[in-house]
Amino acid sequence: MSEGSDLILARMMALHPKIIDLTLDRVWRLLAALGHPERTLPPVIHIAGTNGKGSTQAMIRAGLEAMGDKVHAYTSPHLARFHERIRLAGDLISEDYLSEILEECEEANAGIPITYFEITTCAALLAFARTAADWTLLEVGLGGRLDATNVVEKPRLTVITPVSIDHQQYLGETLPEIAGEKAGILKRGVPCVVGPQEDAALEVIEAKAAKLVAPLLVHGQHWTAWEERGRLIFQDETGLLDLPLPNLPGPHQIDNAGAALAALRHLGATEAACEASVTKAYWPARMQRLTQGPLVEAAGVCELWLDGGHNPAGGVAVASTLARMAPKPTHLVLGMLNTKDIAGYLRPVAAQARTLTAVSIPGEANTLSAEETQAAAAKAGIEAGTAESVLAAVTRIAAKDPGARILICGSLYLAGGVLRENG
Structure with a gap:
């Protein structure tokens, strides 16, 4: 065996x-x-x-x-x-x-x-x-x-x-x-x-x-x-x-x-x-709408999306996709690696985001801390806070702005963790 x-x-x-x-x-x-x-x-x-x-x-x-x-x-x-x-x-x-x-x-x-x-x-x-x-x-x-x-x-x-x-x-x-x-x-x-x-x-x-x-x-x-x-x-x-x-x-x-x-x-x-x-192509964590699981339950009537793009070109893709969706306040839950150009990623995304909640990526030695990500977001002109976890972030956003759009983004490693946790 x-x-x-x-x-x-x-x-x-x-x-x-x-x-x-x-x-x-x-x-x-x-x-x-x-x-x-x-x-x-x-x-x-x-x-x-x-x-x-x-x-x-x-x-x-x-x-x-x-x-x-x-x-x-x-x-x-x-x-x-x-x-x-x-x-x-x-x-x-x-x-x-x-x-x-x-x-x-x-x-x-x-x-x-x-x-x-x-x-x-x-x-x-x-x-x-x-x-x-x-x-x-x-x-x-x-x-x-x-x-x-x-x-x-x-x-x-x-x-x-x-x-x-x-x-x-x-x-x-x-x-x-x-x-x-x-x-x-x-x-x-x-x-x-x-x-x-x-x-x-x-x-x-x-x-x-x-x-x-x-x-x-x-x-x-x-x-x-x-x-x-x-x-x-x-x-x-x-x-x-x-x-x-x-x-x-x-x-x-x-x-x-x-x-x-x-x-x-x-x-x-x-x-x-x-x-x-x-x-018929299937490719998860690329502007993927999540429709079931504990995170979706926590999101309540909010739309919940997931994307693994993690470089400036990925930021452009996310921003242009959001710009073409039905208008809705959009809140980001972002975790990134410290090897990535976070300022370059946030630059195009900033115009589409009402707020950003920063998280660290669980189990990743190279993660940016939630505080470092929050500071980068504030520098990009986005109202930013931190949360202990993606679940905590989603729960808080859903309570404050029911019916909004929540996008979890910034890293394939973060996206993978979300897909595992969310079943």
């Missing part, structure tokens, strides 16, 4: 002193010990970018599955349970199988230093290689060039969603440096779908693609997507699609849907599959 995956994952956390240490040497060593599973995967679609990777991947998956294809998918981080990271031929990996492949990787690694993300990515690749499917969707964890997912020699397609400033301590201080890391997933001769980019990022991606003779399908050049009369219009060199708006809320999802549709059309997807990609 295998041990529970939680125990094995806890041991894996201790195999390397750093959570992030970007290099591929340890990954190559372990993949070799495992018999190179990365060489026998079903056709790979590899997705990098600062924002929108997960939503774009979810839409591509919905489209492929609508054609009856079986799809493996790898995402990170997870929200409530580790199993969310690994989807085998459409279904979340089972506890027994997860424990089995983690144990096999642990044994093959033989106690040699390796980061948690590296060893768990190897486990995912092993599971994918051993399970029949039509496609493998790999979402980059961080950056691209040195990310543990960047081990597939010849993917079928790569995708780069919008690149913005984030994770500077690992990827570089400037947009061109960060774009260079993301463009590290480009492979010789392999087509790449490129989402909307600032010129400085696009120049870097185009230069890298030219060196590798990798054909690009660039937003604004080869395809475009926009909203018109409550519909999503997509146009590429094949023609026009007139589709329902994405079921994932927010104007930024138009661009993510565009990248997903560009990928699907390149792969020969039917119009029905393209429609399913925008209407």
Whole structure:
């Protein structure tokens, strides 16, 4: 009988002193010990970018599955349970199988230093290689060039969603440096779908693609997507699609849907599959309306929303989504990591928020304290207080302003904790 995956994952956390240490040497060593599973995967679609990777991947998956294809998918981080990271031929990996492949990787690694993300990515690749499917969707964890997912020699397609400033301590201080890391997933001769980019990022991606003779399908050049009369219009060199708006809320999802549709059309997807990609995608904690659970009960007649965006571009996405919702006083419950640009996140959001209640993220060593978050909010011009917990914050807001909108936001780690607590 295998041990529970939680125990094995806890041991894996201790195999390397750093959570992030970007290099591929340890990954190559372990993949070799495992018999190179990365060489026998079903056709790979590899997705990098600062924002929108997960939503774009979810839409591509919905489209492929609508054609009856079986799809493996790898995402990170997870929200409530580790199993969310690994989807085998459409279904979340089972506890027994997860424990089995983690144990096999642990044994093959033989106690040699390796980061948690590296060893768990190897486990995912092993599971994918051993399970029949039509496609493998790999979402980059961080950056691209040195990310543990960047081990597939010849993917079928790569995708780069919008690149913005984030994770500077690992990827570089400037947009061109960060774009260079993301463009590290480009492979010789392999087509790449490129989402909307600032010129400085696009120049870097185009230069890298030219060196590798990798054909690009660039937003604004080869395809475009926009909203018109409550519909999503997509146009590429094949023609026009007139589709329902994405079921994932927010104007930024138009661009993510565009990248997903560009990928699907390149792969020969039917119009029905393209429609399913925008209407059937499921991606939690991205402007997700919570409709049941203890937090919803505490919110009473208030609307309760959850979003995991955590960088300035995420703040812009949240603000533009709120701006298009029915007018209602909006109160934020915010927790952020100290590695994030909180001022950059709050700048666009401030105009949409009546108040902000700051919380620390439970169990996260790198959380900003509620007091630090409150000070940042006050500096951004938002009336701010603190609360001991998300539940306390929601309860207090609901009592003071019944019928308002409450948005819990600022971090995927906070969102994950909320989803766990709220059942």
